Amino acid sequence: MQEVADRVNVSISTVSFVVNNTKPVAPETRRKVLQAIEELGYRRNAMARALASRRSRILCLMFPLMQHDLSSFVDAATAAAAELGYNLVLWPKHNHDAALDVTSVIEAGIADGVLLLEVQLDDERVTRLQAGGAPFALIGRTRDVSGIDFVDIDFERTTRLAVEELARRGHHDLALVLEDMDGTPQAGYAPPVRVEQTFLASVAEQGLAGHVFKVPNAESPDRPLLELLARDAPETTAIVGMHDTAIARLMTAMRHRGLRAPEDLSIIAVESTSVIAPLLDPPLTRYVAPGGELGRRAAEALIGRLEGRTGPPTQLLVSSSLLEGATMADAPRHRAPLDHLLADRPAPPRDDDQPEHALADRTPEHA
Amino acid sequence: MQEVADRVNVSISTVSFVVNNTKPVAPETRRKVLQAIEELGYRRNAMARALASRRSRILCLMFPLMQHDLSSFVDAATAAAAELGYNLVLWPKHNHDAALDVTSVIEAGIADGVLLLEVQLDDERVTRLQAGGAPFALIGRTRDVSGIDFVDIDFERTTRLAVEELARRGHHDLALVLEDMDGTPQAGYAPPVRVEQTFLASVAEQGLAGHVFKVPNAESPDRPLLELLARDAPETTAIVGMHDTAIARLMTAMRHRGLRAPEDLSIIAVESTSVIAPLLDPPLTRYVAPGGELGRRAAEALIGRLEGRTGPPTQLLVSSSLLEGATMADAPRHRAPLDHLLADRPAPPRDDDQPEHALADRTPEHA
DNA sequence: TTGTAGGCGTTATCAG
DNA sequence: CTGATAACGCCTACAA
Numbered sequence: 055m056q057e058v059a060d061r062v063n064v065s066i067s068t069v070s071f072v073v074n075n076t077k078p079v080a081p082e083t084r085r086k087v088l089q090a091i092e093e094l095g096y097r098r099n100a101m102a103r104a105l106a107s108r109r110s111r112i113l114c115l116m117f118p119l120m121q122h123d124l125s126s127f128v129d130a131a132t133a134a135a136a137e138l139g140y141n142l143v144l145w146p147k148h149n150h151d152a153a154l155d156v157t158s159v160i161e162a163g164i165a166d167g168v169l170l171l172e173v174q175l176d177d178e179r180v181t182r183l184q185a186g187g188a189p190f191a192l193i194g195r196t197r198d199v200s201g202i203d204f205v206d207i208d209f210e211r212t213t214r215l216a217v218e219e220l221a222r223r224g225h226h227d228l229a230l231v232l233e234d235m236d237g238t239p240q241a242g243y244a245p246p247v248r249v250e251q252t253f254l255a256s257v258a259e260q261g262l263a264g265h266v267f268k269v270p271n272a273e274s275p276d277r278p279l280l281e282l283l284a285r286d287a288p289e290t291t292a293i294v295g296m297h298d299t300a301i302a303r304l305m306t307a308m309r310h311r312g313l314r315a316p317e318d319l320s321i322i323a324v325e326s327t328s329v330i331a332p333l334l335d336p337p338l339t340r341y342v343a344p345g346g347e348l349g350r351r352a353a354e355a356l357i358g359r360l361e362g363r364t365g366p367p368t369q370l371l372v373s374s375s376l377l378e379g380a381t382m383a384d385a386p387r388h389r390a391p392l393d394h395l396l397a398d399r400p401a402p403p404r405d406d407d408q409p410e411h412a413l414a415d416r417t418p419e420h421a
Numbered sequence: 422m423q424e425v426a427d428r429v430n431v432s433i434s435t436v437s438f439v440v441n442n443t444k445p446v447a448p449e450t451r452r453k454v455l456q457a458i459e460e461l462g463y464r465r466n467a468m469a470r471a472l473a474s475r476r477s478r479i480l481c482l483m484f485p486l487m488q489h490d491l492s493s494f495v496d497a498a499t500a501a502a503a504e505l506g507y508n509l510v511l512w513p514k515h516n517h518d519a520a521l522d523v524t525s526v527i528e529a530g531i532a533d534g535v536l537l538l539e540v541q542l543d544d545e546r547v548t549r550l551q552a553g554g555a556p557f558a559l560i561g562r563t564r565d566v567s568g569i570d571f572v573d574i575d576f577e578r579t580t581r582l583a584v585e586e587l588a589r590r591g592h593h594d595l596a597l598v599l600e601d602m603d604g605t606p607q608a609g610y611a612p613p614v615r616v617e618q619t620f621l622a623s624v625a626e627q628g629l630a631g632h633v634f635k636v637p638n639a640e641s642p643d644r645p646l647l648e649l650l651a652r653d654a655p656e657t658t659a660i661v662g663m664h665d666t667a668i669a670r671l672m673t674a675m676r677h678r679g680l681r682a683p684e685d686l687s688i689i690a691v692e693s694t695s696v697i698a699p700l701l702d703p704p705l706t707r708y709v710a711p712g713g714e715l716g717r718r719a720a721e722a723l724i725g726r727l728e729g730r731t732g733p734p735t736q737l738l739v740s741s742s743l744l745e746g747a748t749m750a751d752a753p754r755h756r757a758p759l760d761h762l763l764a765d766r767p768a769p770p771r772d773d774d775q776p777e778h779a780l781a782d783r784t785p786e787h788a
Numbered sequence: 789t790t791g792t793a794g795g796c797g798t799t800a801t802c803a804g
Numbered sequence: 805c806t807g808a809t810a811a812c813g814c815c816t817a818c819a820a
Contacts, residue, residue: 055813055814056813064790064791065790065791065792066791066813066814067790067791067792067814067815067816068789068790068791070814070815070816071789071790073814074815076815076816077789077790077816078789079789079790080789080790083789083790098813098814099472099812099813099814101468101471101472101477101812101813101814102472102796102812102813102814102815103813103814103815104468104530104796104814105466105468105469105472105530105795105796105797105798105812105813105814105815106795106796106813106814106815106816107796107814107815107816108530108796108815109533109727110468110530110531110532110533111506111507111508111533112507112508112509112510112531112532112533113502113507113508113509113510113532113533113534113535113536113720113723113724114509114510114511114512114526114527114531114532114534114535114536115495115498115509115510115511115512115535115536115538116511116512116514116520116523116526116535116536116537116538116546128482128513129513131482132513135480139478140478140479140480141478141479141480141512141531142479142480142481142482142513143479143480143481143482143510143511143512143513144481144482144483144510144511144512144513145481145482145483145508145510145511146495146496146499146509146510146511147483153483156483159481159483160481163471163472163475163477163813164477164479164481164508165477165479165480165481166476166477166478166479166480167480167481168480168481168482168483169480169481169482169483170483171482171483179483299696299700302700303700306700306702309702310702327696329666329694329696329697330696330697330700333666333669333670333673333697335673335676353480356480357480360476422797422798423797431806431807432806432807432808433797433798433807433808434799434800434806434807434808434809435805435806435807437798437799437800438805438806440798441798441799443799443800444805444806445805446805446806447805447806450805450806465797465798466796466797466798468796468797468798469796469797469798469799469812470797470798470799471798471812472796472797472798472799472811472812472813472814473797473798473799473800473811473812474798474799474800474812475799475812530797789820790819790820791818791819791820792817792818792819792820793816793817793818793819794815794816794817794818795814795815795816795817796812796813796814796815797812798811798812799810799811799812800809800810800811800812801808801809801810801811802807802808802809802810803806803807803808803809804805804806804807804808
């Protein structure tokens with residue numbers, strides 16, 4: 055702040071006035087100050103500001119109970135940090151631009167280091183963090199990880215295991231179901247890319263046939279996944295999934311068309327949300343990542359850096375383990391192609407959607 | 422800190438040494454300092470500490486993408502805070518004891534105010550916040566809300582609407598499905614209590630019969646909800662739900678026993694997780710709360726206080742709106758009691774769980 | 789409209 | 805082992 059003041063030949067308080075809009079400043083002076091701030095790359099220190107003004111301008115949303123999927127992860131990260139004398143706060147950054155401002159929290163002195171989630175293959179945030187010399191660790195990893203501390207799920211291994219297991223069970227025609235992120239800010243999100251690559255390579259190695267289906271989060275109603283499968287990969291007997299809502303909708307569609315999992319179609323998820331998968335009917339067979347370990351290791355890696363540890367970066371891939379649901383079975387012996395099966399059982403009107411049932415009076419209308 | 426030092430007749434530095442364990446201190450001195458700290462209720466100021474030591478001891482976990490149910494809520498709260506010049510951070514407090522330490526973040530100077538979630542009818546955290554004179558606002562509300570700023574969902578209204586709608590559709594026997602929180606730290610969580618009370622009152626007003634079922638989060642496998650219903654409330658034709666996973670399991674069980682929603686049993690949820698409800702088959706008819714508005718209003722209320730607004734507290738109840746799924750219909754004319762229906766269709770072994778299907782070769786075994 | 793100076797609550801250095 | 809004292813980076817009367 056003093057440097058800024060010196061450069062424009064004003065006092066430090068004038069700089070403060072323009073930064074905070076607390077007092078009127080001559081337009082010309084203000085302009086020059088702003089320019090100097092820009093040139094010097096000055097950022098005010100949130101801690102000092104808070105100390106002097108007795109206001110942090112931070113609001114704290116406390117949430118004791120988290121039911122979503124980050125729960126075990128955040129839990130463990132928080133605990134690990136606490137054991138090492140640190141606090142962990144979650145900083146919601148929703149839009150893409152805000153996310154790019156990733157170093158500000160460090161520069162402001164609010165935090166000592168950053169843990170990054172949802173890393174993309176080429177992640178601008180990582181570039182900025184590196185450029186700014188800010189301590190950070192990734193949960194996930196970029197394409198080039200030289201010198202970067204990260205902890206990630208070993209999606210390659212999981213995918214390979216899934217394909218091999220299906221091959222062992224006699225499946226020859228596999229389909230991979232991914233979330234389609236093109237056009238969203240998450241385009242380039244690393245896990246689906248890695249899974250797709252590994253899937254294709256692995257299928258080739260095993261001498262199997264593999265198709266990839268990218269399904270948007272809001273499935274197009276006119277072309278549900280099941281129809282796409284029937285049209286483009288009718289011989290498919292097993293699905294490798296990493297898009298739970300798409301899988302859920304697929305299973306509903308299957309039921310409505312008289313197809314059964316796993317008898318007609320096996321399904322195995324390489325990554326799965328803990329809240330949805332067990333509620334499916336039948337429950338989804340899936341690989342689950344050790345969220346707690348990921349969180350803990352990531353926090354420890356970051357704090358290690360903060361405490362001055364040098365040496366090679368932490369680069370850890372953790373393995374998922376198979377959670378037996380009931381959607382995987384041996385390949386059916388002579389199943390007809392999906393398009394035939396669907397043709398035999400055309401899409402039913404709503405009233406035929408459900409298994410037949412003769413015990414109650416029908417009241418045809420509904421909400 | 423100076424006061425502590427004075428009281429024991431040591432210097433301020435000595436206090437610092439014992440507080441931080443940074444230098445050896447005579448056991449006797451240390452004891453006295455600790456005691457003085459205790460007596461005076463001294464808490465060190467995190468901001469000053471960070472400023473002087475050039476370390477905040479805070480880690481920041483950035484998450485750009487949130488798929489869980491708090492998403493819209495946090496989103497809006499963050500945005501509202503940002504517009505008013507504040508930052509919002511989420512502070513994970515997982516265990517009960519940690520949650521009780523709710524004022525520390527204020528006393529440490531890290532935050533100016535607190536937003537509290539998952540409020541219980543008699544919430545110790547609220548008591549402490551009030552006692553400490555810390556600015557706060559609730560999302561939810563306690564039993565006694567005099568003088569408290571809060572924004573909450575109008576569960577009473579929603580419940581009443583649900584019951585009235587079912588009555589209008591000719592249902593006479595309703596069952597309420599709640600999450601059983603007894604014995605958990607969330608015992609006394611306000612919404613289920615309010616819904617239960619309103620349900621019973623409303624059912625009585627309408628001259629209907631109402632049963633309440635409290636289902637633990639991990640449903641007991643030997644007594645699934647459907648069986649309990651058949652045993653204790655066999656005439657039930659409509660479910661009012663505020664426990665999505667229980668509803669999901671119920672719908673699966675119904676399907677396995679040849680019962681249909683909504684033809685045999687209508688289901689309407691008074692509060693629902695956005696991630697599960699639309700994936701159910703058929704999709705759940707449900708009331709949804711305006712999460713964004715809740716978040717925004719709560720942030721605004723808190724900031725208003727911080728900015729020195731006086732006058733009556735913000736006390737806002739927002740209404741949920743009905744999202745049409747396909748699980749609500751008029752009451753069936755002459756449906757047999759549930760216990761009869763289940764007796765006619767005994768619990769099937771796994772192989773009969775699914776609708777019959779004759780298109781594929783059966784390979785009996787599965788994972 | 790701008791400058792001066794004291795203070796915010798700690799830590800850290802250096803002397804005793 | 806303990807105590808002065810100078811930062812830490814900024815805000816804010818008060819004065820000019």
